[in-house]
Amino acid sequence: MSTVDTPTPIPTRVIVGASSQDYPGWVQTQEDELDITRREDWTTKYHPGSLTHILAEHVWEHLTLIEAELAARNCFAMLAPGGRVRCAVPDGNFPDPDYQRTVQIGGPGPADHPAASHKVVYTLDTVSEVFAAAGFTITPLEWCDDNGVFHATEWDELDGFIYRSARFDHRNNDGVIRFASLIIDAVKTD
Numbered sequence: 368m369s370t371v372d373t374p375t376p377i378p379t380r381v382i383v384g385a386s387s388q389d390y391p392g393w394v395q396t397q398e399d400e401l402d403i404t405r406r407e408d409w410t411t412k413y414h415p416g417s418l419t420h421i422l423a424e425h426v427w428e429h430l431t432l433i434e435a436e437l438a439a440r441n442c443f444a445m446l447a448p449g450g451r452v453r454c455a456v457p458d459g460n461f462p463d464p465d466y467q468r469t470v471q472i473g474g475p476g477p478a479d480h481p482a483a484s485h486k487v488v489y490t491l492d493t494v495s496e497v498f499a500a501a502g503f504t505i506t507p508l509e510w511c512d513d514n515g516v517f518h519a520t521e522w523d524e525l526d527g528f529i530y531r532s533a534r535f536d537h538r539n540n541d542g543v544i545r546f547a548s549l550i551i552d553a554v555k556t557d
Contacts, residue, residue, distance in 0.1 A: 462515030
């Protein structure tokens, strides 16, 4: 009886800045092993056009706008056609003054996640511009409009689970949204 080696499947779903996020079928990466602004960090791990999903929960706000645009272009290059970046960031239009103080640029942040490293506070328009400039088509999933009104569309958590969302964050269990992220899908349509 012969033994045939089964090739290790190539990962196609990657969590950037994963921290403690660990989901079946997803590869965790941390900033020290994959700096999303450095193309060579990507290409030493993955082939361009080989990924189907990139998940970034509260990562993009730690980049300058120039770094954010560079990271978006790198993601675009690494994704296969039809692939997506699911990106969640603090929402600059969420209508709670305490939330805004916590997420502001250089703000205090929660004890386990200092916002002092926040470099941008996004709205739907500004985060969409970053990803659209890289070639993505944007679909908003959860966001507050310029008047602070919360909006959401149905989204499948299997395409990227976002804990800090109106749907899943424990602070919202009683139906009152106390914490929400601005969440988009940026899809590579070509």
